[in-house]
Amino acid sequence: MNQVSEQTVHVERHGAVLVTVIDNPPVNALSHSVRAGLLDALERFEQDDASKAMVILCAGRTFIAGADIREFNKPPQEPRLGTLIDRLDACAKPIVAAIHGTALGGGLEVGLACSYRVALDSARFGLPEVKLGLLPGSGGTVRLPRLIGVEHALTMISEGGQIGSQEAREKGLVDTVISGDLKAEAIAFAQTVIAEGARVRRTSDLPVPPFDAGLLATKRTELAKRYKGRQAPQIAVDLIEKMASTPFREAAQEEYRVCRELIGSNQSKALRHLFAAEREAAKIDGVPADVKPRDINKVAVVGPGVMGRGIAICLLNADLPTTLIGRTEESLAKAVAAIRKTYEGNVKRGTLTPDEVESRMSRLSTTTGYDDLRDIDLVIEAVTEDLEVKKAVFAKLDAALNERAIVATNTSFLDIEALADSVSNPENVAGMHFFNPANIMKLLENVRSSRTAPDVLATITSLGKRIGKVPVMVGRSEGFVANRMLSKRSREAQFLLEDGATPQQVDKVLSGFGFPIGPFALADLAGMDVMAAARAARFARMTPREQQCDIVDKLAAAGRLGQKSGAGYYLYGDDRKPQPDPAVNELLAQHRQARGFSHRDVTDQEILERCLYAMINEAAKILEEGAAARPGDIDVIWTNGFGWPTHLGGPMFHADQIGLPRIKEALDRYSALVGEDYFKPAGLIERLAAEDRGFYG
Structure with missing residues (x-):
């Protein structure tokens, strides 16, 4: 066995069973050393007459969790994964994949090439390559359908989701589910296989199960709607279609060719860039990696409005006892009812059980006072966007909290330094800017002030991950990053109306680019009264042209508040679908005339x-x-x-x-x-x- 291989793969003899252990932390990625080590172990197994079966398992917290993404931009190095998998498939003696943690991408393809698969009851399986603009390249699209059927396999491949061990067993992906010692039971399973004749089973020899003729067309339509503009999901359907009517080896070669082509595509480069950028964003600039977050065991949210409720749900979902603070019992009761209603919606959709709802609701308490907050570790303030109101809340919190408690504001544009001035321990102040609806949107803009303590920054980043968000640290700036950039897009959208564009043209161009909704349909959804209030809050800091571009104010004054009133930039019927309105065109024409703008044709x-x-x-x-x-x-x-x-x-x-x-x-x-x-x-x-x-x- 070569030296490189020995670093990540080693073998053990257990009677007639050869156990091959992969140890390549943190996720046992299929780097070159792992591939070479597995091939060495396979050759030893094939040449050892005393070894009648082999078990492949992994050290650490997971089975092989996929390819080594660091090798994607490098020339393929033998043994390629496909070479290794072909050798596993051709082995004349049975191989058992013993799976725990996650078997993802190339890891699952390794398992598919083995004769048998056993898994811990907590294990999960998936082919997530599509999320990186890729598709399996080492047999995933040709083996998985043969095992679990075309429909189930197409869903896993084109959407990149995961299934658990029990579902994998029911579908035929896994032979047995283990709840005890994986290594011991996998060896016992292999010994049983030996006792029963050491039968080799090759997935490549299985026929493709029959499937509904309309499945592929239906799936194409569904994927086009769900993954607008994405190439890989549609190409997954192409590969499955070819797989169903093509000999195994030819289909596998086509799969590899497509995978290599996708690796060089701009879409895959973009998605891989984001994959790396999300992990890099978790590193806080200027804060050493060894700074430990503070313990967060109990939290509070000030403000029982829509945003406060959403934040409370995030915290409750993370098993955190949460106190909701409001001005009146009535507002708090309304908030509790709204939180329960959200959870009941989850029950109807099958994502929560009634018992889970009651467990989460039991962690929620309410109060109109600030007297009992001494044991709170972190408070998130989510009251109205008024600096003086927020300062008053901060003063109350300062008097009530212990000196180590973190105070985070959910402000979207106010000066965090001014808020930090309101407390006696400004180093405990930071921003946690959630996006509406807070319990759904993934982004969390964490905001640092010039005085925020490093361990506070580490804490809000850690908490962001704990509550299922993608936390990104930003600095002091009006609107921070997201809203500051959005304000420039919104400005230009408004100016374009003055120049002669229509709301529907602007929306069509931006939704055609790939945004889920155009800026004017979005404004109608948010409400013109909300948009007008936000504009009023920023009015003094606007340029003269921005101040005079008062289309939003005119729509609000006319009672055109968007979807809630049936008319905004668009007209809305019972189906809530936007329709162009000649009255808006007239309003825009009058605005241009009053402002001295001449109508011109604006290109897309x-x-x-x-x-x-x-x-x-x-x-x-x-x-x-x-x-x-x-x-x-x-x-x-x-x-x-x-x-x-x-x-x-x-x-x-x-x-x-x-x-x-x-x-x-x-x-x-x-x-x-x-x-x-x-x-x-x-x-x-x-x-x-x-x-x-x-x-x-």
Whole structure:
């Protein structure tokens, strides 16, 4: 056995059973050393007449959790995974895969190439490559359907989801489920196989089970709707279609060819970029990795409104005892009822049981006072966006909490430094900016002040992960990162209406780009009264043109509040589908006339460039100011917070794909058209474009 292999794979003899153990922490990825080690172990097994069966298992917390993503951009190195799997499949003696933790991607493909599969009852299985813009490349699409049927396999491959051991057993993926000592029971299973004749079973020899002829067309339509603009899910259907009518070896070769092609695709590069960026975003700039988070055992939320309720649900879902603080018993009762109603909806959808609902509700308490908060470890303030109101709340919390308690504000744009001034321990103050609905949206913008303690920053990052969010640390800045960039897109959308575009044209262009909803349909969903209030809060800091672009105010004054009133930028019937309204066109025409704008035809390209490049330019300024530590943080924020299409990698990645010299040229052009106040290129873009570089080098 070669030296490299010995570092990650070793073998043990247990009578007639050879046990091959993979030990490549943290997730036993299929790096070259693991592949080489497995092949060495297989050759030893084949040459050893005394070994009648082999067990493959993994040390640590999981079975093979997939390929080594660090090798994706490198030339394939033998033994390739496909080479190893072909050898496993061809072995003349039975091999048992003993699975715990997760068997994902190439890990599951290894298991599929074995004669038998046994698993702990807690194990999970999946082919998640599609989430990285890829598809299995070592037999996953040709073996899995033969074992569990085309319909089930197509769902796992095209959506990238996981199934548990019991479901895997029911579908035929796993031979037996183990609840005790995996190693011991896997060896016992192998000994039984030997006693019964050491029969070899090859998945590649199985026929493709029959399936409904309309399945593939139905799945294509479903995937197109769910994964708008994504290539890999549709290609998965193509591969399954070919697999069903093509000899095994030919289908496997086509699968490998497609996988290699996808690795080089822009969509896969974008999705792999985001995969790495999310992990990088968890590293807090300036905070050493060994800083330990504070213990968080009891929490409180101030403000029982829509946002406070959503935050409370997040905390309750993480098994945290949560106190909800409100001004009146009536408001608190209303909030508790709303939280229960949300959970009851989960029960109807089958994602929670009634017992789980009662368990979570039992962790919720309410109060109108601040007297009993001494044992609270962290408070999240979610009251109205008024600095003086928030300062008053902070003062009450300062008097009630222990000196180690963290106070986090959910503000979306107020100055966190001013709030930190309101307490005696400003080092305990940070921001935790949730996005509405808080219990659903994945993004959490954690905000640092100049005085926030390092262990507080570590704590809110750790808590963000604990409650199922994607936490990203940002710095002091009005609107932080997400809303600050969104405000520039919103500004340009409004200005485009003044120039002659229609709401439906702007929405069509941006939804066509890949956003789940256009800005004007989104405004109608949020409510024009809400939009007008947000505009009023920022009015003093607006430019003269922004102040005078009062289309939102005019719609609100006319009672056109959006979906809730049946009319906003669009008309709405009982089906809540937006329809163009001539009355809005007339309102816009009157606005243009009053403001001195002449109507002109606005191209789709201009709409897309002005909306996107305004955001990218603002993002460059955010990086220059240090309000975001890395361009990847901005990409993570926008793909998780406002629906930037993941297969385009986020605004900074997308900018690099376009090229910053080209973006600078467009910014200069729009500076002349709209004004330097809005499109003067950021200094960072100027410098990088001059060097023909991008945000990522």
